[in-house]
Each structure stands twice: as structure tokens, then as C-alpha cells.
Amino acid sequence: MPPYISVTNLTKIFRTASGSQLVLNGVNLSINRGEIYGIIGLSGAGKSTLIRCLNRLETPDSGEIFIDGRDMFGLSEEELRLARMDMGMIFQSFNLLSSRTAFGNVAFPLEVRGLKxxxxxxxxxxxxxxxxxxxxxxxYPRQLSGGQMQRVGIARALANNPKILLSDEATSSLDPQTTMSILELIFxxxxRLDLTVVLITHEMRVITEICDRVAVLDEGTVVEEGPVIDVFTNPQNPHTRNFVEMVLKENSRFLERGYRPRGKLTRxxxxxxxVSEPLFSSMVKLFGVDAVILQAQVDHIKDQPFASMLVDLVGEEDNIMKSIAYLVSRGVKVEEEK
Amino acid sequence: MLLTAQQFKMLTTASLETLYMVSVTTLLTALAGIPLGILLVVTRPGHIWANKAVHRILGFVVNVTRSIPFPIFIVFVIPLTRFIVGSSIGATAVIVPLTLAAFVFLARLTETALLEVPHGVIEAAKSMGASNLRIVGRVMLPEARSGLIMAITITIITLISYSAMAGAVGGGGLGDLAIRYGYQRYQTDIMWVTVILLVIVVQGAQSFGDYLVRKCSGGR
Known part of the structure; x- marks a missing residue:
């Protein structure tokens, strides 16, 4: 079965008086029906242009986009208007009508559709x-908080029962707590509505919180792509590693302040x-090895728990090796830290 | 200081003439100027009906019209005035040059007001499948309504002062009265009364405009 949304060789050049800039350089994506697909990149990576090509707010210079088998560039003006009604979009700056109340804003797309x-x-x-x-x-929008405005934006985007929700940095202007509540709502x-969500962001937190798959965009090219859990736990590209570090703060203040390891420093x-098993206490009991925890973090990627810690394993060399073997046998990824 | 019955009658007639010229011209100016202002915005590069050629031509015409001083403009369009009104003299005849000069002015003010509407809001409407006509009528105009009311208020006040020059072609009105009696015949009392009347009218127009702006931005 072909992917629900397929983007092939998308290229876009911005031409200005001072020269031209290659914003999208042969982007390929395939997005499945019913998944939350995240596109992450720094500002200027081309992600905003990319998502805006999907509902043709932006016209690329070359390439193809098929959505549910339909060629998005073969549509007439009228067909395009109808196709857009099947795709809701939310924005970083909410883009609500200031002259209308929350009610009036949500009513707008329904008026467009021609409802009574x-x-x-x-x-x-x-x-x-x-x-x-x-x-x-x-x-009125001015009387609402950022989170409330984005909720109005979401209600407006979903008014005509779209199959696709496009999110253009929808949480980037919100505080961390509000970001979480908006992400929860989107999820x-x-x-509930069996939506396919395409979102762009520069925050790894957004990706690990709700996305199924992720593409990392850099200078108009997809440099890494795959299930979030794989990309997160085993990043290949340096850009991806930078994004992962945004969430995973693995540096240890203890080491930076001159902690001298007594045993074996292990990640x-x-x-x-x-994550939920008492691996540590088992290890201590079984092998008589002590562990000094220098840094630890328990988190989750979408619904999967995830933990990372830096420990100084203190004990007899032999017992340390046995402990490590035990941990590996229980599915822990062990790395010796220098 | 008391006015004679004759002076009082002159002032009443002049006030009515000014009212007539300004109200009819305002109506015509709004009908022509607002659409032109809309066109100046939507034909801009990157806007909903981007068209470089149309945008440049409209901009050029507006600039040329606005650069001609109004008294010269009145004389300049006399042939057109004769063609439309049948005469180039009188209050009705003055409406033609007044409208032509004022509607390009209002068009520029409308353009400025509409450019205040954030591009993202227009884009959001587009993403919902709104047609260009709906974007203009249901997004841009309502979102810019405070600015539009201010633009019309400024235009009305400009028209009141422009109409004072209408005396040159026998248009009459308060300004004309002030010049003919107050200045040329040294009847200072008439001049003072007309000036006071003009100040009251202008103040009234401005206050009413401000009131409408406050009213439509109320609650926000």
C-alpha cells in the first residue's frame, strides 16, 4: 500500500534581490495514515516551507506531493480549496481573527464550507x-492566554472533520507546562478522531512526547529519518545528536567538578x-558491587519508559564484570565511560 | 457681536453647501477609494492576488494624482467635470475634482490600514479553503476596521478643508465665505464665525470617528 502522504524530490528556491537560496533540496518523505510524524530542524532548515507545501500555501520549484493518492499539484483552484478543507492547520502565532470571539473564530471554517x-x-x-x-x-483572543488561543486554533482546524492536521510550530510560543497540555490534547x-498529524518543531521534547516517527531536516535535506525510539536512542547524524542532547542531559556535574572515580565509570x-525492574538492588545483592550514581534520568519516549544513568561501579574487578553481564542480559545498554 | 439677518442667512447657506459637498464626496470617495486601496494591497507581491504590473500601474496613477496641488487639480479636470455634471461651476461641479483627489488619498490610507492585518491571519484563512473574495470581505476588512474608520475620518476632515478651495469655481461653502467676505471684504466677524464653525465641524467628525473606533475595539 502506498504511503498516505508521499513527498518526492521536493525542491524550493527562494529568490531575492540579494541572490537565491536553496530552501528545500530534494526532500523525500512518506507518512502513514494515522501516525504522528514529526519534522525537526533548526530555524532556517526549511521545515516551515516543507509543511506549507503540503497544503500548497507554498509552491515548490520541483517535486511531487501525493496525499491519499491525489496529486496536490494537479488540482484546480476550486479542487485545492476543497482539499484544504480536509487538512486542518495550526500555527505558532495562532493566527486567530482578533475581531471575532472564540466562537466566531471556530465558526469561520464552517462558514467557508457553507453550513447553515x-x-x-x-x-x-x-x-x-x-x-x-x-x-x-x-x-476575544486578547482576553485568552496562549494555551487557550491555541485550543481555539485546534478547534478551528478540526471544524470540518479533516483527515490531516498540520502543526506549524504550534507549541513554540508556549511555556513548557502549556506545551505539554497542548501536546496531550493533540495526542x-x-x-479519537483517527487523524494523521504532521508537525514541525525545533524542540526534541515535542518529538519524544507524541511522535511515532521523525525526520531531521538540515539545510533543506532530510539527514535522518525513522521511528522516534530508534533515532533517539541511536542517533547517527551530528545534528540529530544535538537534538537528542536537548532532552537527554547526560553531562555530570560531579565529574565536571573533579569527582575521582573509585571503580569503573559506566553509562x-x-x-x-x-526501567521498572529493581535491577540495581538485585545487582548489589547478587554480586556485592556498590554503585555511586553520578547522574540519572528517567523519562519516556511517547509511551515507552526510558532511563539513562552514569554510575561509578565499585567492587572487585571480577564482580563488576559479572554485574555488567547481568545488566546486559536484562536489556540494558552498557558503555564504558572515559 | 451680533450677525445681521443677511449674514446669518449667508452662513446657513454656506454651511449647507459644505455639508452637501462633503457628504456626497465622502460617499463617492469611500465607494471608489476603499476598493482601490484593497487592490493596492492584494496585488502586492506575495499577496492573495499578486500582480506586479497592476500593482505598479495603480501605484503610479495614485502618486501622480496625489502630487497635483488641489487648486490646479480643479482646473485640470474641468473638461471631465463638464462632461459628467454638464457645468464646471457650482457645488455639484466641485464634487467631481473633490472626489477624484480624495479617493486616491483614501486608497493610500486604506492600503496602510489593510497592511496592518497580519499575514499569518490571511494565510490561516487560506489554509481553511477560503476564497480570495472571502479573505477580503470576511478577514481583511473586519480585521482592519478600526484603521478603516480612522482613514475615513481623516478623509472627511481633509475634504472639509479642500472644500474651502471650491470657491475658486463658485462652489460656495464655509471656506469660500470666509475668503470672500472675511478676507477680501474685511468682514472679520464673518471670518471668525466661519472659522469657529469649521473647527466645530472638524472636531465633531474626529470625535465621532474616535467614538466608532473605541466602540468596535471594545471588549478586545
Whole structure:
């Protein structure tokens, strides 16, 4: 079965008076129906241009985009308008109409579709309820917080029951706590409404929180692509490693401040079930090896638990080797740290 | 200082003439100037109906019209005035040059007001499948309405002062009265009364405009 969204060899050049810049340089992507696909990159990497090509807010210089088998560049103006109604989009700056209330903003796409007033009223109430803003229907954007404005944006994007949600840095102007609540909402709605979500971001946190797969974009090219868990735990490209480090703070203050290891300095990373097992105490009991924890972090990638720690294993050489073998047998990735 | 019955009558007539010229011209100016202002915006590069040629031609015409001083402009368009009104003299005849000069002015002010609408908001409407006509009518104009009301207020005030020059072609009005009686015949009292009347009218227009702006941005 062909992918739901397929992007082939997409190229875009920005021409300005001062010269031309290759913004997208032969981008290929395939996105499956019902997944949350993240595109991460630094500003200027071309990710905004890329996502805007999907609903043709931007026209590339060459390349193809097929969505659900439809050639996005073979559409007439009218067909394009209809195709856009099947794709909701949310934005970093929310882009709400300041002259309309929350209600009026959510009503806008329904007016575009040509619904009757009564149907609009019903549907808008339903949508505001869905995003938890029923009590803010009559508030103007200026009276709402950033998170509330983005909720209105999401309700508006989903008004016409789209199959695809495009998110253009939707959480980048929000504080960390609000970011989490918006991501949770997107995830919940994606599950409930069976949406395919394409999001762009410069924050690795967003990717590890809700994405199934990720593409890393650098200077208009996809430099790494795959399931988030693989890319996160085993990054290949230096850019990807930089993004991973944004989330995974593995440097140890103890070492930086001159801690002298007494035994063997070891990095342990483990995923999934093993996180919840009492591996450490078992190790101490079984082999009589002590562990000085220098840095530790327990987190999760989407719904998978993930842990990383730096330990100084103190004990007899033989017993340390046995401990390491034991940990490896339980699925822990062990690296000797220099 | 008391006005004679004759002076009072002159002032009343002049006030009505000014009111007539300014109100009819405002209506015509808005009908022509706002659409022209919209065109100046939407034909810009990267906008919803980008068209370099149309944008340049419109911009050029607007600039040329605006660079001609109004008294010269009145004389310049006399043939056109005769063609439209049938005469080049009188309050109705003055409406032609007044409208022509004011609508390009309003077009520029409209352009400025519409450019205040963030591009992202227009893009969001586009992403929802809105047509260009809907984007203009339901997004750009409502979003810019405070700016548009201010633009129209400024235009009305400019028209009141322009209409004072209408005396040159027998247009009448308060400004004309002030010049003919107050300046040329040394009737200072008439001049003072007209000036006070003009100040009141201009103040009134500005206050009303400000009130509307406040009202439509209320709650926000």
C-alpha cells in the first residue's frame, strides 16, 4: 500500500534581490495514515516551507506531493480549496481573527464550507467542548492566554472533520507546562478522531512526547529519518545528536567538578520494561558491587519508559564484570565511560 | 457681536453647501477609494492576488494624482467635470475634482490600514479553503476596521478643508465665505464665525470617528 502522504524530490528556491537560496533540496518523505510524524530542524532548515507545501500555501520549484493518492499539484483552484478543507492547520502565532470571539473564530471554517447558521452553532459548541473551552465562547483572543488561543486554533482546524492536521510550530510560543497540555490534547484528538498529524518543531521534547516517527531536516535535506525510539536512542547524524542532547542531559556535574572515580565509570541506558525492574538492588545483592550514581534520568519516549544513568561501579574487578553481564542480559545498554 | 439677518442667512447657506459637498464626496470617495486601496494591497507581491504590473500601474496613477496641488487639480479636470455634471461651476461641479483627489488619498490610507492585518491571519484563512473574495470581505476588512474608520475620518476632515478651495469655481461653502467676505471684504466677524464653525465641524467628525473606533475595539 502506498504511503498516505508521499513527498518526492521536493525542491524550493527562494529568490531575492540579494541572490537565491536553496530552501528545500530534494526532500523525500512518506507518512502513514494515522501516525504522528514529526519534522525537526533548526530555524532556517526549511521545515516551515516543507509543511506549507503540503497544503500548497507554498509552491515548490520541483517535486511531487501525493496525499491519499491525489496529486496536490494537479488540482484546480476550486479542487485545492476543497482539499484544504480536509487538512486542518495550526500555527505558532495562532493566527486567530482578533475581531471575532472564540466562537466566531471556530465558526469561520464552517462558514467557508457553507453550513447553515444553526448547524454552525451546534458544531462550534461541540468543538469548544472538545478542546475544553466551552466557557470561553464569547471571549476575544486578547482576553485568552496562549494555551487557550491555541485550543481555539485546534478547534478551528478540526471544524470540518479533516483527515490531516498540520502543526506549524504550534507549541513554540508556549511555556513548557502549556506545551505539554497542548501536546496531550493533540495526542488525545489524534487517537479519537483517527487523524494523521504532521508537525514541525525545533524542540526534541515535542518529538519524544507524541511522535511515532521523525525526520531531521538540515539545510533543506532530510539527514535522518525513522521511528522516534530508534533515532533517539541511536542517533547517527551530528545534528540529530544535538537534538537528542536537548532532552537527554547526560553531562555530570560531579565529574565536571573533579569527582575521582573509585571503580569503573559506566553509562547505562535502558528502555521499556526494564526501567521498572529493581535491577540495581538485585545487582548489589547478587554480586556485592556498590554503585555511586553520578547522574540519572528517567523519562519516556511517547509511551515507552526510558532511563539513562552514569554510575561509578565499585567492587572487585571480577564482580563488576559479572554485574555488567547481568545488566546486559536484562536489556540494558552498557558503555564504558572515559 | 451680533450677525445681521443677511449674514446669518449667508452662513446657513454656506454651511449647507459644505455639508452637501462633503457628504456626497465622502460617499463617492469611500465607494471608489476603499476598493482601490484593497487592490493596492492584494496585488502586492506575495499577496492573495499578486500582480506586479497592476500593482505598479495603480501605484503610479495614485502618486501622480496625489502630487497635483488641489487648486490646479480643479482646473485640470474641468473638461471631465463638464462632461459628467454638464457645468464646471457650482457645488455639484466641485464634487467631481473633490472626489477624484480624495479617493486616491483614501486608497493610500486604506492600503496602510489593510497592511496592518497580519499575514499569518490571511494565510490561516487560506489554509481553511477560503476564497480570495472571502479573505477580503470576511478577514481583511473586519480585521482592519478600526484603521478603516480612522482613514475615513481623516478623509472627511481633509475634504472639509479642500472644500474651502471650491470657491475658486463658485462652489460656495464655509471656506469660500470666509475668503470672500472675511478676507477680501474685511468682514472679520464673518471670518471668525466661519472659522469657529469649521473647527466645530472638524472636531465633531474626529470625535465621532474616535467614538466608532473605541466602540468596535471594545471588549478586545
Amino acid at each position: 447558521k444553526k448547524e454552525i452553532t451546534e458544531r462550534v459548541s461541540e468543538l469548544l467542548e472538545l478542546v475544553g473551552l466551552s466557557d470561553k465562547a464569547d471571549s 488525545k484528538l489524534q487517537q 547505562l541506558r535502558y528502555l521499556g520494561e526494564s
